[in-house]
Amino acid sequence: MLQIKDLKAKIDNKEILKGLNLEIKPGEVHAIMGPNGSGKSTLSNVLSGKKGYTVSGDVTYLNENLLDLEIEERAHKGIFLAFQYPLEIPGVNTNIFLKTSLNAIKKAKGEKELDAIEFLKLVKQKASELKFDEKILSRQLNVGFSGGEKKKNEILQMSILNPKLSILDETDSGLDIDALKIVSEGVNALRTKQSSFLIITHYQRLLEYIKPDFVHVLINGKIVKSGRSELALELESKGYESLS
Amino acid sequence: MNQFKIDFDKVIESLKLSNENIDSRKKNFNQFLENGFPNKKVEDWKFSDLNQIISSNIKNLRFHSDLVLSKIDKTIFIDKFVHNKIVFLNGAISKIDFSHEDDAKILLTKDLNQNENFKEVNPLVSLNNALNADYIRITVKENYSLSKPLIIYNITTKDLKSTVLNLKTDIILEKNSSLKLINLFDDDSENNFINIVQNFDIAQDAILKNYKIDHKKNSNIKYCFNNINLEKNAISENFIFSTGSKFIKNEINCNLNDEYSSAFINGIINLTDSQHHEIKTNINHLAENTKSYQLIKSVLNDNTKGVYQGKIYVDSKAQKTNGYQLSKALLLSENTEFDGKPELEIYADDVKCSHGATSGNLDEDAIFYLMSRGLSNQQSKELLINGFLLDAVEKITDIEIKDLIKNMIGIIE
Numbered sequence: 001m002l003q004i005k006d007l008k009a010k011i012d013n014k015e016i017l018k019g020l021n022l023e024i025k026p027g028e029v030h031a032i033m034g035p036n037g038s039g040k041s042t043l044s045n046v047l048s049g050k051k052g053y054t055v056s057g058d059v060t061y062l063n064e065n066l067l068d069l070e071i072e073e074r075a076h077k078g079i080f081l082a083f084q085y086p087l088e089i090p091g092v093n094t095n096i097f098l099k100t101s102l103n104a105i106k107k108a109k110g111e112k113e114l115d116a117i118e119f120l121k122l123v124k125q126k127a128s129e130l131k132f133d134e135k136i137l138s139r140q141l142n143v144g145f146s147g148g149e150k151k152k153n154e155i156l157q158m159s160i161l162n163p164k165l166s167i168l169d170e171t172d173s174g175l176d177i178d179a180l181k182i183v184s185e186g187v188n189a190l191r192t193k194q195s196s197f198l199i200i201t202h203y204q205r206l207l208e209y210i211k212p213d214f215v216h217v218l219i220n221g222k223i224v225k226s227g228r229s230e231l232a233l234e235l236e237s238k239g240y241e242s243l244s
Numbered sequence: 245m246n247q248f249k250i251d252f253d254k255v256i257e258s259l260k261l262s263n264e265n266i267d268s269r270k271k272n273f274n275q276f277l278e279n280g281f282p283n284k285k286v287e288d289w290k291f292s293d294l295n296q297i298i299s300s301n302i303k304n305l306r307f308h309s310d311l312v313l314s315k316i317d318k319t320i321f322i323d324k325f326v327h328n329k330i331v332f333l334n335g336a337i338s339k340i341d342f343s344h345e346d347d348a349k350i351l352l353t354k355d356l357n358q359n360e361n362f363k364e365v366n367p368l369v370s371l372n373n374a375l376n377a378d379y380i381r382i383t384v385k386e387n388y389s390l391s392k393p394l395i396i397y398n399i400t401t402k403d404l405k406s407t408v409l410n411l412k413t414d415i416i417l418e419k420n421s422s423l424k425l426i427n428l429f430d431d432d433s434e435n436n437f438i439n440i441v442q443n444f445d446i447a448q449d450a451i452l453k454n455y456k457i458d459h460k461k462n463s464n465i466k467y468c469f470n471n472i473n474l475e476k477n478a479i480s481e482n483f484i485f486s487t488g489s490k491f492i493k494n495e496i497n498c499n500l501n502d503e504y505s506s507a508f509i510n511g512i513i514n515l516t517d518s519q520h521h522e523i524k525t526n527i528n529h530l531a532e533n534t535k536s537y538q539l540i541k542s543v544l545n546d547n548t549k550g551v552y553q554g555k556i557y558v559d560s561k562a563q564k565t566n567g568y569q570l571s572k573a574l575l576l577s578e579n580t581e582f583d584g585k586p587e588l589e590i591y592a593d594d595v596k597c598s599h600g601a602t603s604g605n606l607d608e609d610a611i612f613y614l615m616s617r618g619l620s621n622q623q624s625k626e627l628l629i630n631g632f633l634l635d636a637v638e639k640i641t642d643i644e645i646k647d648l649i650k651n652m653i654g655i656i657e
Contacts, residue, residue, distance in 0.1 A: 087609055092630075
């Protein structure tokens with residue numbers, strides 16, 4: 001699904017990613033762990049197309065050069081980034097945003113767009129699965145949402161848009177244990193043989209709920225070690241120091 | 245100014261005026277003659293040099309029009325809700341319809357001799373006083389609330405060119421009465437100067453909701469002056485939707501004359517090409533426990549200019565005044581300009597007054613967030629701009645009119 005070869009990324013002339021290699025196959029869940037400043041968020045930004053980076057290397061996604069695609073084209077082709085800090089957008093109703101987003105993607109795929117009633121039915125069902133109070137969806141996007149509500153809103157968007165490759169950037173940060181369980185269940189419900197996940201996290205905690213197939217350690221812009229899920233436990237006990 | 249003198253004589257001749265009225269008009273005529281159109285040397289006009297704007301946009305300006313009335317294009321009328329109508333067609337009143345109301349409760353007069361002129365406010369008001377050729381005064385009797393809104397249509401047709409139009413309306417709300425008013429501009433004409441003066445006297449416990457809609461793109465230059473007097477417990481809610489004309493300056497002078505009166509002035513300036521719009525307010529807190537609130541949101545594209553000058557004056561008698569104003573502007577191109585001038589002049593010590601102003605571009609991170617959900621760059625920007633404007637539109641308390649304006653902006657919900 002996704003092959004990353006020798007990916008380098010600079011911002012303001014500072015090199016953050018220094019030759020990163022990674023391959024994700026359909027149905028796999030990969031976790032990337034690393035200390036602060038190792039380049040985790042840069043990786044998720046570069047994969048979703050955020051401007052401002054000078055990027056080199058090869059990134060192939062579903063047999064296409066991902067780096068050539070615009071931000072919204074990546075979304076149309078099934079890439080979803082759950083933001084570490086979801087933005088507050090005053091004056092934009094959450095439901096309208098969700099519907100605009102879903103229909104933009106459906107339109108790009110040549111599928112029939114949902115009307116208001118079909119959309120509300122879908123959103124109601126998805127919100128209840130995530131134990132998400134749907135009243136919140138008539139409020140302005142993320143404005144005045146608690147940290148947990150913002151993260152749940154990201155997962156709700158993910159489950160409505162049904163992406164092929166989901167990138168979760170520190171989705172566990174700021175979540176209490178109950179919210180963490182609900183969010184994890186939401187993610188697990190989306191795991192299929194066709195959908196893949198890249199979970200970026202600082203702590204092992206999230207990986208107790210979302211079992212990864214592979215764990216990679218990112219330090220100073222490179223993956224320094226890869227392994228199975230046990231690697232996360234090893235990191236938890238020994239820390240990143242032992243690897244750098 | 246020669247043309248001004250010739251046209252003034254024509255106007256006086258064509259109208260049946262009392263000697264008293266003619267004298268008053270002559271005084272106003274001289275006041276305008278001395279000053280002419282205001283230029284940027286006049287403090288209130290330093291961001292909008294009207295003299296220069298008129299001379300560079302209008303050739304051979306005439307102060308009098310002998311246009312024969314054409315028919316009203318009825319498709320202009322708002323069909324979203326039932327309403328009363330007054331139609332100014334090229335400056336002349338061509339329709340008055342209050343069929344939804346109790347006749348005995350609304351007093352109308354078109355007698356120019358009863359038109360009490362203002363004292364010397366500024367040269368443009370003097371110009372209006374000297375030349376206005378059609379006029380209406382509406383009095384809403386005590387305890388009466390109009391069952392439907394009143395829309396004053398200011399329509400100009402394409403055969404009107406290079407002309408000064410002076411429109412004047414007086415509205416009197418007696419005790420405990422109320423009126424929802426929309427002033428709607430619809431211009432097919434080009435390069436005229438339209439000068440509108442409206443006076444509102446709002447008695448105790450009365451409520452005025454006053455919405456101005458200048459939506460249709462046109463090349464006219466406009467000045468719109470509202471004077472509002474509020475007595476005890478009276479409320480004046482104003483909304484200015486400013487997006488159609490080449491140039492428009494909306495000026496509101498509001499006197500909070502007695503206790504517990506309040507004034508709300510909210511508005512949107514949304515411009516493209518080389519438009520230039522200004523909102524200027526003077527809120528005068530002249531009694532205790534009075535309140536004012538202002539929120540102006542501006543969106544500037546291309547080579548446009550937006551101006552907001554908001555003044556709050558608090559008299560030494562006006563203790564416990566609560567005054568607030570906020571201006572936010574989005575500058576979406578490098579060639580836009582926004583000038584904000586907040587002014588607080590306070591002579592009482594127990595007051596709460598504040599003001600704020602911001603200007604900037606759209607948040608790039610917010611655009612990235614929306615695009616990462618599949619929205620195009622254009623869609624993302626539109627959503628953010630509508631969200632920015634919605635804040636001000638939500639202040640409109642009349643739901644029908646709020647929906648009408650949302651619809652005009654293109655806000656979907």
